[in-house]
Amino acid sequence: MVSLTSSGRAIIPLLPHPRAWDGRSSCGSRGYRGEAPVAPTRGRTDGGDVSDHYDVVVLGAGSGNMVIDERFATQRVAIVESGDFGGTCLNRGCIPSKMLVHTADLVRAAQRGPALGARTSAAGVDWPAVRDRVLARIGSERDEGEQGRDEDEYVDRIRGIARFVGERRLVVTGADGEREISADQVVVATGSRPQLPPVEGLEQSPHHTSDTVMHLAALPRRMAILGGGYVGCEFAHVFSAFGVEVTQIESGPRLLNGQDEELAERFTTAAGEQWTVRLGVEAERVVTEAGGVRMELSDGSAVETDLILVATGRVPNGDLLDLERAGIEVDDDGLVVVDAEQRTTAAGVWALGDVCQGAPLKHVANHEARVVQHNLLHPEGLRRSDHRTIPNAVFSHPPLAAVGLTEEQAREEGVEVAVGRAEYAGTAYGWALQAGPDDQGPDAGGLVKVIADRATGRLVGAHLLGVQASTLVQPLIQAVAAGTPAREVARGQYWIHPALTEVVEGALNDLVDRLDED
Numbered sequence: 001m002v003s004l005t006s007s008g009r010a011i012i013p014l015l016p017h018p019r020a021w022d023g024r025s026s027c028g029s030r031g032y033r034g035e036a037p038v039a040p041t042r043g044r045t046d047g048g049d050v051s052d053h054y055d056v057v058v059l060g061a062g063s064g065n066m067v068i069d070e071r072f073a074t075q076r077v078a079i080v081e082s083g084d085f086g087g088t089c090l091n092r093g094c095i096p097s098k099m100l101v102h103t104a105d106l107v108r109a110a111q112r113g114p115a116l117g118a119r120t121s122a123a124g125v126d127w128p129a130v131r132d133r134v135l136a137r138i139g140s141e142r143d144e145g146e147q148g149r150d151e152d153e154y155v156d157r158i159r160g161i162a163r164f165v166g167e168r169r170l171v172v173t174g175a176d177g178e179r180e181i182s183a184d185q186v187v188v189a190t191g192s193r194p195q196l197p198p199v200e201g202l203e204q205s206p207h208h209t210s211d212t213v214m215h216l217a218a219l220p221r222r223m224a225i226l227g228g229g230y231v232g233c234e235f236a237h238v239f240s241a242f243g244v245e246v247t248q249i250e251s252g253p254r255l256l257n258g259q260d261e262e263l264a265e266r267f268t269t270a271a272g273e274q275w276t277v278r279l280g281v282e283a284e285r286v287v288t289e290a291g292g293v294r295m296e297l298s299d300g301s302a303v304e305t306d307l308i309l310v311a312t313g314r315v316p317n318g319d320l321l322d323l324e325r326a327g328i329e330v331d332d333d334g335l336v337v338v339d340a341e342q343r344t345t346a347a348g349v350w351a352l353g354d355v356c357q358g359a360p361l362k363h364v365a366n367h368e369a370r371v372v373q374h375n376l377l378h379p380e381g382l383r384r385s386d387h388r389t390i391p392n393a394v395f396s397h398p399p400l401a402a403v404g405l406t407e408e409q410a411r412e413e414g415v416e417v418a419v420g421r422a423e424y425a426g427t428a429y430g431w432a433l434q435a436g437p438d439d440q441g442p443d444a445g446g447l448v449k450v451i452a453d454r455a456t457g458r459l460v461g462a463h464l465l466g467v468q469a470s471t472l473v474q475p476l477i478q479a480v481a482a483g484t485p486a487r488e489v490a491r492g493q494y495w496i497h498p499a500l501t502e503v504v505e506g507a508l509n510d511l512v513d514r515l516d517e518d
């Protein structure tokens with residue numbers, strides 16, 4: 001239930017916020033392993049109390065924590081974390097949201113059963129049980145990782161907010177006051193935070209972001225989700241499956257704008273069949289009233305709701321670090337400027353993840369953490385990050401996954417494209433998913449598009465909408481990354497019959513036919 005304070009601000013009760021930890025599931029809780037320890041490559045510099053001088057200081061214990069493993073055991077390392085130790089992915093990002101998505105998928109599957117003759121039904125969810133499974137799991141993963149890190153004698157874990165006061169010199173403000181530290185090498189890995197659009201009355205309203213919404217004490221009856229991107233579309237699926245009346249508001253012409261247009265249009269249609277979607281409108285004012293909230297939109301209409309989830313993008317945390325005092329430049333979007341080796345504009349300062357990356361995704365932060373780790377350990381043989389083919393997936397209903405160029409982007413870049421297509425409904429496993437031959441709903445309908453450069457015959461992009469999209473896309477990610485000719489991907493291997501992977505094979509075969517038309 002929403003309750004109102006004397007100032008009119010509504011409160012949705014939350015569980016205590018968890019302490020943070022970057023999970024082992026995708027990152028390794030103790031950093032990457034695999035190469036033998038090496039001797040320290042740098043000694044300590046002069047200046048300041050040696051006890052406050054480190055070989056390496058890492059700012060941010062999300063992906064930054066992964067940089068440090070036992071190969072740094074001969075060095076003196078500090079990891080500074082302003083919140084609880086950990087990062088967005090485990091505590092309030094990828095992992096808890098996907099645990100919720102899986103439960104939502106189960107609910108949808110149970111609702112779907114009767115269409116296929118199964119006597120299943122979904123009687124709603126026990127939200128505290130759903131939520132507590134997620135929070136308990138991330139809590140134990142975090143605690144285990146945190147304890148493990150504390151056993152590393154060469155690492156000082158410093159709790160506090162770091163900011164630069166000079167070249168590789170920092171002040172950390174913690175519960176015990178301020179402490180100045182310095183280092184030969186600094187890694188900036190302070191991530192990003194949700195951004196609130198400047199909407200009158202929004203801050204005073206019962207609003208949430210992805211940081212807090214997974215801690216709700218109770219499900220609201222109605223929820224308005226502002227934003228039609230990743231966060232908005234994943235949580236719209238979760239909360240609508242859980243029985244909340246969701247209204248999603250997006251200023252653009254479609255949900256998941258920026259993805260392949262045809263797939264984004266199809267997704268938007270599917271979303272509109274499951275929850276209310278408002279496109280091409282912005283929130284102008286939020287009025288908190290007894291018993292709810294009214295969100296007034298730019299077209300003069302209004303949405304009555306109990307809770308607002310703001311999902312309108314994230315801002316990098318570089319603005320909180322006094323970076324200019326250390327000679328670290330940021331670009332117009334506030335992202336720390338780095339070169340291909342992840343070096344910032346200041347000597348001895350590196351950056352990785354959301355604080356410097358225009359594609360704020362965990363697999364990108366992981367990749368960059370590996371590069372920074374290697375480069376700290378091997379200053380004579382620096383590695384470069386490879387951002388050429390960053391894939392992405394949206395875990396909604398239906399899910400979407402993509403890698404490389406969209407058809408529109410390829411044409412804009414002057415690539416003469418050939419496009420292969422296959423409908424899920426055109427494959428044997430697609431029939432298994434369908435209630436009947438015309439069923440194109442979110443559980444059965446789907447489309448795979450593969451795009452090749454006619455000049456080379458190589459895949460330059462792949463886009464999937466439908467069941468298991470984030471898994472089906474993997475061979476296509478490999479093909480785009482490796483530059484494998486489309487013909488070889490299609491015909492150079494067996495595709496198991498009648499697995500759903502046949503829809504990928506079908507799209508590739510169609511592509512090969514189109515390449516052959518020349």
Ligand SMILES: Cc1cc2nc3c(=O)[nH]c(=O)nc-3n(C[C@H](O)[C@H](O)[C@H](O)COP(=O)(O)OP(=O)(O)OC[C@H]3O[C@@H](n4cnc5c(N)ncnc54)[C@H](O)[C@@H]3O)c2cc1C
Nearest residue numbers: 060062063082087088093094162190191353354360361362
């Ligand atoms: C709801 C949600 C779902 C997501 N799902 C996915 C997904 O499915 N797949 C995917 O690839 N990506 C997903 N992401 C994105 C992914 O979580 C991020 O890209 C990734 O976690 C960024 O890692 P990072 O290390 O750069 O930052 P973070 O993990 O945010 O770590 C930065 C750390 O720095 C600390 N910090 C900040 N400022 C300071 C300071 N001044 N001093 C000291 N410490 C500081 C912060 O407290 C934080 O712990 C999701 C994000 C959200 C919000």
Ligand SMILES: NC(=O)c1ccc[n+]([C@@H]2O[C@H](COP(=O)([O-])OP(=O)(O)OC[C@H]3O[C@@H](n4cnc5c(N)ncnc54)[C@H](O)[C@@H]3O)[C@@H](O)[C@H]2O)c1
Nearest residue numbers: 197227228229230231232250251282311312313360393394
């Ligand atoms: N599955 C995943 O990989 C995953 C999941 C969640 C988050 N993320 C990461 O987190 C980042 C942030 O996600 P997000 O969904 O908050 O941002 P986003 O950039 O994906 O989408 C924000 C959407 O909000 C819309 N918008 C902005 N201001 C608006 C306004 N005032 N009114 C209505 N609509 C408005 C934008 O047009 C856009 O479509 C993503 O870029 C992604 O990298 C990834």
